Amino acid sequence: MKKVLLIIKREYMTRVRKRSFLVMTLLGPMLAALLYGLFIWIAVSEETPSVRIGLCDQSELFIGDEIISQNTHLNISYPQAPKIVDDAKDSLRAGKYDAILFIPRDPINSFSKSFVLFYVDRLPVSTIKYTEELTSRILEDYKLKMNNMSRPEFEMVRTRITLEQTKVFTDPKKEDQRTNDAAFVIAFINGFLVYILILVYGTQVLRGVMEEKQSRIVEVIISSVKPIQLMAGKILGIAAVGLTQFTIWIVFSGICFMVISQIVMGFSDPAQIREQLETMGQFTANEGIADKANLELMAGILGTNLWVVLPVVFFFFVGGYLLYSSLFAAVGALVDTDSDTQQFMLPVTLPLIFSIALAQVALKNPDGNLALFLSIFPLTSPIVFPVKAAFEFEVSHLLISMGVLLLSIVLVAWMAGKIYRTGILMYGKRITWSEVFRWLFYRNG
Amino acid sequence: MTPLFKAEQIVKRFGKHIALDNVSIEVPTQRIFGLLGPNGAGKTTLIRIMNRIIAPDSGTCYFNGKVMTDADTDRIGYMPEERGLYKKMSVSEHVLYLAQLKGMTQSDARKSWAEWVEKFNMQAWKNKKVEDLSKGMQQKVQFVCTVIHKPLFLILDEPFSGFDPVNADLVKNEILELKKNGTTIVLSTHSMASVEELCDDIAMIHKGQCVLNGSVQQIRKQFKTGEYEIVFAGNMVTFTTALWAGGKIISQTNLGTDLWKVRLVLNPQANINGLLHELIQKVEIKSLHEYLPGMHEIFVSHVKEGEKSPVSEGYTE
Incomplete structure (x- = not known):
């Protein structure tokens, strides 16, 4: 030993x-x-590049909206683009915009898939997410107005469930949260x-x-x-x-x-x-x-x-x-x-x-x-x-x-x-x- | 006196191959014992059994009169044929580590190491890393590692292979010194010159069997052929006439003007004194000695004989 x-x-x-x-x-x-x-340094110090997403708005619901026209968050701006899709695409090709957001004629009754983002170079995920959230929000506001409902009322009604998963043990005293x-x-x-x-x-x-x-x-x-x-x-x-x-x-x-x-x-x-x-x-x-x-x-x-x-x-x-x-x-x-x-x-x-x-x-x-x-x-x-x-x-x-x-x-x-x-x-x-x-x-x- | 080490009827197999087939040897105390045999004869296996590195399939080893146990390994010093050192360790650390593995206390090991440093003049490089030493220096360190714990029983496998003549002499002298101080030494070697120079006794292993065992003198006598070697000054014809029926000349060499060396074998009825009496009147005898075969000849003749013998068949390596 x-x-x-x-x-x-x-x-x-x-x-x-x-x-x-x-x-x-x-x-x-x-x-x-x-x-x-x-990693933190990059996250903190990175300058978000300004992104121009042209609105090709068939519904004309979005163009006047304050939330979207005055947005500066994430350095994204949403200027108006030609209403005809092909023209809008041409201006995208010409480099006038970084992307084109297509909004269908009747957004309220459209499938969500009929909202399209055209791009030449892929946009950051955060920009896409943000644009999705923003678009949903404007539509929500519009629907609320149609139904004479305020946002606080809506927030109160809106419900989201996440399932909490808990295992049940053969031993009743044991529990895991x-x-x-x-x-x-x-x-x-x-x-x-x-x-x-x-x-x-x-x-x-x-x-x-x-x-x-x-x-x-x-x-x-x-x-x-x-x-x-x-x-x-x-x-x-x-x-x-x-x-x-x-x-x-x-x-x-x-x-x-x-x-x-x-x-x-x-x-x-x-x-x-x-x-x-x-x-x-x-x-x-x-x-x-x-x-x-x-x-x-x-x-x-x-x-x-x-x-x-x-x-x-x-x-x-x-x-x-x-x-x-x-x-x-x-x-x-x-x-x-x-x-x-x-x-x-x-x-x-x-x-x-x-x-x-x-x-x-x-x-x-x-x-x-x-x-x-x-x-x-x-x-x-x-x-x-x-x-x-x-x-x-x-x-x-x-x-x-x-x-x-x-x-x-x-x-x-x-x-x-x-x-x-x-x-x-x-x-x-x-x-x-x-x-x-x-x-x-x-x-x- | 009881032999320091005794092996009785050792058998060791590796699969179908029989490395040692019923080998028994005795190593007398305070003697140098030569272990001879061609490559692959089983010497290394026998040495590893002596060291308890591997165990025999059957047979018993005795050490100092008792059945050998693991504890006895602390009294053995072993220098294998394939030897090396940890390259990244310092010389001192390395020597002390191996000494302690042989059961020495750290302070005893330090004391003994200091003596060897003095003896081999190693002050300048005792704290160097092993990899920074020359090959000759590493060999000295290996030797010191083998003997630092003052073993009773020293086993050296090809101790002179790879040593330069200066270091070989150094080691040779240390071996003789250790013997004088009571150590029993086993020497496995192919160098028949060092066997004749150093060994008191030998055993020869061939194809897993012990084919020869005894003291070097005794064995050489055993193989003597009744030949004599005479150097004389005088006429060759005179010499032959004087010899007459006393013996038969095997070879003759002219060493210079009227100076001859003759090897002859006596006839059965003759005796050397009578013959000398006859010769001395006719020629001037410079020297006369009985011719004993060298270990080299004995070795070679045994190996060749073994090749023909049927005992050795049935395995290959």
């Missing part, structure tokens, strides 16, 4: 002291924060995080084993310790590196994001930011609805019981790492030259890539049978269960998944150990898969 600790210490220290570790650990969050800052949207975001983050972490640190195990084999130090080491101890020490040492880096990232990212936000916000006019943020989400006509949805999403994310989700994600990350890094260690022991790497790596990376691809299934239908299978099958569960964990799950299901994963780790580590200790001593020989299979039955003490 003391020797395993020595190996863990060496694996940990040599990696943590590397310049690349320092750079990655500090630069990672800084880069992410910078990108985030840049999260909205599906929040769960969706968390699920995606969970799955992706575990996938990236397993891949990054699993590959480090692979490289470490290859380095020992190729530099021929391994035979000296295993004359002092058992191969399985060396393998375990390496896997655990690199896990410690991963946890260190992860912790620093979390803490340091928090600080960086706060600082960057302060800087970006500090240099800009707060009123401008507010206006900019408003135009990103909602529009005059149904003010507040998009905003409310965003707030609910944020509240949902924040309201997620992190004390349940985080330990689950953590368990499956560690479990998945142990499972996959054992396989990576075995693969590293098989590789003699770098050119062999791909051949042996594929069977290990394939289920990993498969997991993240199939995690979509769990995202779309977290309670389906396929999701259930994927969240128990040990090669996919490290990624799929954390995805499912963002939604509601039964404790018994969690326990089964954990149990299967733990058993599989023991089994896979045992098999990987057999391959590893034979493989690391095979120099200058091309190894075939059938040979590898035979090694499982060698007695190596």
Whole structure:
């Protein structure tokens, strides 16, 4: 055991002291924060180009309307264009307008599809959305006037329902208030995080084993310790590196994001930011609805019981790492030259890539049978269960998944150990898969 | 005295291939033991079993009189044929790491390392990274890593391969020094010159079997052919007449004016003293010694004999 600790210490220290570790650990969050800052900066400082949308108004309802003729919001103006469609199109071609908004002769009884926007260069989505909202609003006002109704009365009558989705548990005491949207975001983050972490640190195990084999130090080491101890020490040492880096990232990212936000916000006019943020989400006509949805999403994310989700994600990350890094260690022991790497790596990376691809299934239908299978099958569960964990799950299901994963780790580590200790001593020989299979039955003490 | 290491009826198979077929050897305490054999004979497998890197399918190893256990590996120093170091570590860290893996405490390891730094004059580069060292320096470091924990049993697989003559001499002297201080050494090598120079005992492995085992002197005597080599000053015809029925000349070389070297084999009834008595009256004897076959000849003849023997058939590598 003391020797395993020595190996863990060496694996940990040599990696943590590397310049690349320092750079990655500090630069990672800084880069992410910078990108985030840049994103805000662009959003805030971008000059909205002025857009001229010519009105080809067959109904003549819009031309005189104050809301549309005096609009300056988003730098959009709506000048009058020729009433004949072909003429209007010609003037669009001539570059007099950026787009032509065609309004049918009888807008009130027309299908909404009969409103057409002609363009040469595609307009920004926000401009199209805004124009849609504005057009609807003017028509609404017109209809209200026809029915002798005021806007406040109309707002009172208008009703929009969004369905709140709540799962009912077999255990009546249990309840979950999260909205599906929040769960969706968390699920995606969970799955992706575990996938990236397993891949990054699993590959480090692979490289470490290859380095020992190729530099021929391994035979000296295993004359002092058992191969399985060396393998375990390496896997655990690199896990410690991963946890260190992860912790620093979390803490340091928090600080960086706060600082960057302060800087970006500090240099800009707060009123401008507010206006900019408003135009990103909602529009005059149904003010507040998009905003409310965003707030609910944020509240949902924040309201997620992190004390349940985080330990689950953590368990499956560690479990998945142990499972996959054992396989990576075995693969590293098989590789003699770098050119062999791909051949042996594929069977290990394939289920990993498969997991993240199939995690979509769990995202779309977290309670389906396929999701259930994927969240128990040990090669996919490290990624799929954390995805499912963002939604509601039964404790018994969690326990089964954990149990299967733990058993599989023991089994896979045992098999990987057999391959590893034979493989690391095979120099200058091309190894075939059938040979590898035979090694499982060698007695190596 | 009990041998330091004893292997009894070791069998090791890899699939259908029998790497070691019932091999038994004894390595006497405080001796240098040469392990010989052509490539692919099973030497490395036997050495790995001695190191407990792999386990035999059957058979038992004894260390210091007891059945060998994992704990005994701390008393073994092993320098494999294929050897390397962690390139990114500093020399000191590397040596101390391997010493501690052999069960040394950090302070003991430091003390021992300081002695070796002194001995091999390594002050200038003990804190450099391994990858910055020349190949010769790396070899010295490898040797120090092997012996830093003062092993009782030292196993060196082709220790001189890749060493320049200066470093080879350095290592050779250290090996003799270690032997004087009580270490038992196993030397696997293809260099028959170093076997004759260093080894007290040898075992020869061929096609997974131990075909020869004993002290170097004893084995060379065992293979002696009753030949003598005589250098004399005088006339060749006179010499032949004096020899008469005492022996048969195998070869003769003229070394200069009236100076000859003759290899001869005695006739069954003759003895060397009688023959010398006859010769000494006719020619001037410069030297006479019994001709013993070199390890090289013994090695080659055994390998060739093995090629013909039916025992060795049934597997390929």
